[in-house]
Amino acid sequence: MAQMTLEELRDTLVACAGEGDAVDLSGDILDVPFEELGYDSLALMESAARIERAYGISLPEEATSEADTPRALLDLVNGITASAV
Template structure:
């Protein structure tokens, strides 16, 4: 999964905060600054899991503070699923 795909899922799952440019360099911008709270991340993670047939640890929602962190965890899970 890449940043473009993640921002698409974020927009579809939780909307987009007015005045926030998700198309910019946001990899290391905290989700909180992007306008996403834990509920928004919970919905986003759930959708990613369903659409990709993967399972992420329960604590990923609370630990994922930036898009980079979440993408790393998602891509790790995708790699495991592909090798199984």
Template sequence: MSYTALNLDELRRILREVAGEDDTTGLDAEIADVPFSELGYDSLALLELAGRVERDYRVRLADDTVVEARTPGDFVELVNLALAGER
């Protein structure tokens, strides 16, 4: 399957799968501008998230760019730019 865009609802689903349902807190609230650190995700978790998105969305994300994504909104933008061939 080929995806053309990532949205916050899909990111929530992936975050739950990567972290496990019990480890995710606050994902049902508005998370676009909440820092990953406040959601309980560190840089290692972000790299794991990126690996999952790369597989599912067939897109390449540079590690240094991934860890610069401070919020889910930043991450969604990063993925969508890569899908559009702009990154």
């Protein structure tokens, strides 16, 4: 199964940010906490749901809420997709 890239994660996060939200996801965001990037738990839950649909996986709710940076979320998603082969 395909691994999620940072660019794909950026696209998902932008799509879930909301209409009027000015979110800057350029640059090195891998280790920047989602809170500092302007994401609340609702936006992250929506992002997780999109990722689940796109990759055909199930993200454990507790692990998803503990993934507090883009790197942590990518590691979680890619760990699950790698084991689903």
